Amino acid sequence: MPVALILSAVAGAVSVFAFAPFDVFFLGQVSLALLTRVLRGVQSPREAFRTGFVWGLAAFLCGVSWLYIALHRFGGMPMPLAGLAIVLFCAYLALFPAFVAAFFVRFRQGSAIRQAGLFAGLWLVFEVLRGWLFTGFPWLAMGYSQTPPSPLASFAPVLGVYGVSGLLAFVAAVVALTPWRQVRPAAAGWMVIISLGVGGHYLGRVTWTEPxxxxxxxxxxxxxxxxxxxxxxxxxxxxxxxxxxxxxxxxxxxxxxxxxxxxxxxxxxxxxxxxxxxxxxxxxxxxxxxxxxxxxxxxxxxxxxxxxxxxxxxxxxxxxxxxxxxxxxxxxxxxxxxxxxxxxxxxxxxxxxxxxxxxxxxxxxxxxxxxxxxxxxxxxxxxxxxxxxxxxxxxxxxxxxxxxxxxxxxxxxxxxxxxxxxxxxxxxxxxxxxxxxxxxxxxxxxxxxxxxxxxxxxxxTPYARWGDAMALLLGLATILIGLAPAIRARVLRSA
The missing domain is CATH 3.60.110.10 (Carbon-nitrogen hydrolase)
Structure with missing residues (x-):
């Protein structure tokens, strides 16, 4: 197996430790940063799809394999069939990060911040799709790993869990894609990280509801x-x-x-x-x-x-x-x-x-x-x-x-x-x-x-007023901003 796929599988497995009962919330950023770093060296959307699929398969097999207990121990399904059912289900869930990776590699252009926004927007939108398609299975949406004391938890009353997922993916991608030895990109990267930290601090002091x-x-x-x-x-x-x-x-x-x-x-x-x-x-x-x-x-x-x-x-x-x-x-x-x-x-x-x-x-x-x-x-x-x-x-x-x-x-x-x-x-x-x-x-x-x-x-709260609409609009906006260089280049070629 290529090194890139091994690293992607490790990153997917690591993501589970960001959730309860381990609650090492920053491992969510580490996991997606490692995935984005691997994708940085991938040129083919097909190869990117495999990379994202391996990340998802490792994450979901490690994170929700407890479904096997319901099927086999209490549901009476034979062991081989129960195991196969769980693998197939996790493979279906892995399609969502696989498509994120493929679209990201296919359309990324421009600065590190622009590319990070494209990755984050895709991640957010595909998590929403996973939580809706075929009645939805949003378990292990990355935003759930960011409950307190994560600084991103303060954004939940405004953007909801999917918005938090998008912010997590954005920070991870900024860390992975920024050329930190170059002054201007590094300054932009630090500005993004500090701004989110300060914003989370002040949002955490807002009382949205009252007794x-x-x-x-x-x-x-x-x-x-x-x-x-x-x-x-x-x-x-x-x-x-x-x-x-x-x-x-x-x-x-x-x-x-x-x-x-x-x-x-x-x-x-x-x-x-x-x-x-x-x-x-x-x-x-x-x-x-x-x-x-x-x-x-x-x-x-x-x-x-x-x-x-x-x-x-x-x-x-x-x-x-x-x-x-x-x-x-x-x-x-x-x-x-x-x-x-x-x-x-x-x-x-x-x-x-x-x-x-x-x-x-x-x-x-x-x-x-x-x-x-x-x-x-x-x-x-x-x-x-x-x-x-x-x-x-x-x-x-x-x-x-x-x-x-x-x-x-x-x-x-x-x-x-x-x-x-x-x-x-x-x-x-x-x-x-x-x-x-x-x-x-x-x-x-x-x-x-x-x-x-x-x-x-x-x-x-703002989320209670508008639901997932604000997060979706934010995700779609960052995707459009990320696609702008590719759209501009295509227009120039056709002119």
Missing amino acids: AGKPIDVALIQTNIEQGLKWRPERLAEWLETNVQLAREHSADLVVLPETTLPLLADRLPDGYLEALAAPARAAGGDLVLGVFLRDTGGAIYNAALSLGTSPSQTYAKQHLVPFGEYSPPFFDWFYRLVDIPMSDQTRGAKNQPPMRLGEQRVAINICYEDLFGSELIRSLPEATLLLNISNLAWYGDSFAQPQHLQIARMRALETGRPMLRSTNTGMTALVQPDGSVAGVLPAFEQGALRIAVQGYEGL
Whole structure:
């Protein structure tokens, strides 16, 4: 294998250490700088495509291979097929950095700053595409690695995660492409880096949102029910009792049980069960939110959240379902003959569901995978004062999935200027503050409750107003600036 491809693979693997649980955020810049440095010596777009593909394949195989656990250990897919499925999926994800590399090498011209802008704009746009195409898979978008204490975290309330990705790529490319021994290019490079550092410092001092109402006492419950046992009929009574017992032990203004904490349809629960589950919270003058499967009169099944207690009962149905796990894309019925995934024929909830009104707070629910899509979460703003995610990551065992998902929640809190509450089955149950800091977290794979006071917030960040539009416009603008020399040269040749 050529040295360039080896270096690209190393750079892709290194990128994973920028994310949780390692949190060495500057390795994100190191990884993309190394990739850009390799591309500097590549002349053919075809060779560049291979280089970017190898970077992406290494990054995603190292970063999201925990999907194998869901397919093989809990889904029952044979080991070779599960391994092949993960390799093919990561190969698909690797196409996005591959196209970035190919287009960059094909059209780069001009100064180092102009070329860096072209690379950053391409990176940003293709990450947006990855987060949208075929319902999207934005996991490991590079911007997620830049949660505090990264100086780029301050840009999240303005540009969102994709904008942060673009800034990271820009800094990395400036470092890799600038001829630092030449005075003028070096001065321009330092000016860019210093300007972003100063801008991030002052943005970090801006308060985009403000407290709303009084703090409330919250109990975020972690049930820690093993995925391999959750759906066994002989254990159902035990799991029902576990939920009641935990709710009884941890009454509060708001008590939260995780996604699908009751492993059956709500209309099949024993008579009086939901009343017993809600009784402790109601007695304390509060409310309980739990994850449960609901069925409507037409027979459609929803992965939902249900509130019970002092406030009127309300529901939220998951809108952004997981392909293959919660519904079958067209022509993929054969997939379900290879795996055994309970409740895998679900229906999407309505697009614009209002926040739950619980006491003085308005709580916007998102379920598991939904919090990867910041542009969808901001639909609940400015009404929502709190964000609440309920998840079940037991599907992925003891892996990077839990800390990576918590890091994603930190980015959502930054983007919206709202606290993000998380109640999970096996981890990581936590409270994330509007500045992206983690105020409290339970150890993974332990049963218990995080008892903590939570303050609601109101107001809008720039990202909450405009979503990904500002980042996309910035990315497209830098691409056009980067393409200008090539366009000018073509015009002159044709004149």
